[in-house]
Amino acid sequence: MIKKNDELLLDITSYTSEGYGVGKHNCIAVFVPFALEGEQVLVHIIKVARSYAIGKIVKILKRSDARIEPSCKFYQKCGGCDLQHVSYDQSLKIKQQIVKDAFAKLGGLKVEVEEVCESQEFMYRNKIAVPLCTDDNAQVSMAMYRKSSHNAVVIDECLLAHKEITEICKQVVELLSKYFEEKEVFKHLVVRKLKNGALITIVSSKALDARLLKKLFAALSSKFESLNLGLYTCKKLMDNNVILEGNIKHVAGIKNIEIDVLGINVEIAPLSFFQVNFEVMQKLYQKVLEQASGYREVIDAYSGAGLLSALLAKTAKHVYGIEIVKEAVENANNLKLKNNIKNLTNICKDAKDALPKLINEHKDALLVLDPPRKGVDKSVIEAIKNSKPVKIIYISCNPATLARDAKLLSECYDISYVKPFDMFSKTSSVETLCVFTLKL
Ligand SMILES: C[S@@+](CC[C@H](N)C(=O)[O-])C[C@H]1O[C@@H](n2cnc3c(N)ncnc32)[C@H](O)[C@@H]1O
Missing domain, CATH: 3.40.50.150 (Vaccinia Virus protein VP39)
Structure with a gap:
């Protein structure tokens, strides 16, 4: 029997579909996030279900050669990535x-x-959607959710996104803090960038002041002169997990990004499906x-x-x-x-x-x-x-x-x-x- 809070020594022999290491204790599978095949780890059991348990690494006793130092300072806190602790070649094998x-x-x-x-490996994403949160000093920050939760972790960059996407996100949150009185209404920021076009959508629980949005857009445009920007707002009507839905309005700049894909001219709007x-x-x-x-x-x-x-x-x-x-x-x-x-x-x-x-x-x-x-x-x-x-x-x-x-x-x-x-x-x-x- 495995009990919550047990400490167990495990040999990791395979992976789950989420890339967690799997070890066995008395024939019960224990899933260990961030553990690699071939490693021996001491784990603290944090969850016990009927046919499996989940353990958190306390100590790595035998280390895999494929283990590397993660590049992102938010890794293991932010739920976005789960294979940064392993060499790229090995991640492909997994x-x-x-x-x-x-x-x-x-x-x-x-x-x-x-x-x-x-x-x-990094900076490949042409779109990210970051939750927005407000700190005690009424500053808006971008965040990511912890794995399988809605608990926000404040971040200031995402290494998976194109560099300019992170820069746009940083500027937008700064301008939202500067121009808008009511900060709690901001829910998400969605930025999509392809070639030299970028579409920015601010998701909020209330309609936003059009004059302030225009001011924000002007400030952004002067900051990113080499990009064609488009600004949208999305007023969320329902409390669900879908980020972009409801009342989506074009505010200023370009409406679509036009791009050539293998000889086909495509127009991409904020809601269009397009691989990341x-x-x-x-x-x-x-x-x-x-x-x-x-x-x-x-x-x-x-x-x-x-x-x-x-x-x-x-x-x-x-x-x-x-x-x-x-x-x-x-x-x-x-x-x-x-x-x-x-x-x-x-x-x-x-x-x-x-x-x-x-x-x-x-x-x-x-x-x-x-x-x-x-x-x-x-x-x-x-x-x-x-x-x-x-x-x-x-x-x-x-x-x-x-x-x-x-x-x-x-x-x-x-x-x-x-x-x-x-x-x-x-x-x-x-x-x-x-x-x-x-x-x-
Ligand atoms: C992965 S995307 C396909 C993208 C497309 N092949 C492309 O090149 O852009 C899946 C699509 O299936 C559509 N879809 C979902 N359920 C469907 C259904 N029951 N019948 C038809 N289409 C559906 C979604 O709206 C979505 O556009």
Whole structure:
């Protein structure tokens, strides 16, 4: 029996899906954040559940060669990163193993997993959303949440974000402190920067004084002369975990960032879905295009603002995009017009309603699935198994739901290729491309 507050000596032999080290005590798994495989650690048990326990490192008795000094001064306090204590090469091996384990443990599938496609280690994020808090001196500060909590840790930089994003955040909080009387209304600051365009959204619980916002924008613009800035406000209506929603208003400057992605001209607004790591996103989409080559028709389910559909339309005869969010479909239609794409149909429907008919009518079409974290609806899987498209390219940001869906598809499909992409370097999250081919 393991009890809370016990101190145990553990040999770390594997990892959880969150990159925690795993050791065993009397056959019970103990998960140890920041512990590495091959290490021997003394842990203090902080939680005991039915089938596992969680321990905090007290002392490392045997150290892994892969252990390194974290670069960020907020590491282990801020919940943003969980793999800064390990060499980059080793972090990629851990992610490869996380994907492999998900297929084995959740899918019952033994698959070959390719090496993880590398990223720039730091300063790769083109967007961050930081909670704002107010200190005793009525100064607004940017923060991050501790892992699995809403407890804010004040920070003054995030090493994952582009350098200018951190500089913009610092300036904005300084100006909010200087110009606004009521500070508690500020909830979040969202900054997205690509090439020389940056969109800043201030999220608050109350509408903000337009005159002061204009003043803030003027001060920011003179500070960042080489950037094209755009300012938005978002008045939060509901008390939930979604940061940007409700009443989003453009205040000043540019409304969208225009950018070229592999030859497609894209306009990105504060609410648009766009991968946070531009370089790795391009490598991922290039791999999708490679795998899609030779297919005349493509069905792109969960198509978002239509970037991938537009790329696929460069070589296919016709592409059908399916997306549930009306605004995203409007963006996808604008993207189509702007890029003069004629062979693309954007359908605004739930994939579970649109996909069964579409795959049945286009039996030879390639199917691309790029669902949100929760994966693909069970009825979509059933429709796929009935219509049996010859090939499926599944892009996933959650190895657990990918493995669950792969298990269901494995009755009719072989997994022919699995390649993880380090879209979120220094964190345990991983993006995966998985190719399914119909069994003979
Ligand atoms: C990971 S994003 C896809 C991004 C897109 N492939 C691109 O290139 O920008 C997932 C998308 O699935 C959409 N979505 C979520 N549930 C859906 C459903 N049931 N049916 C159709 N689309 C859905 C979301 O609105 C979101 O745009």
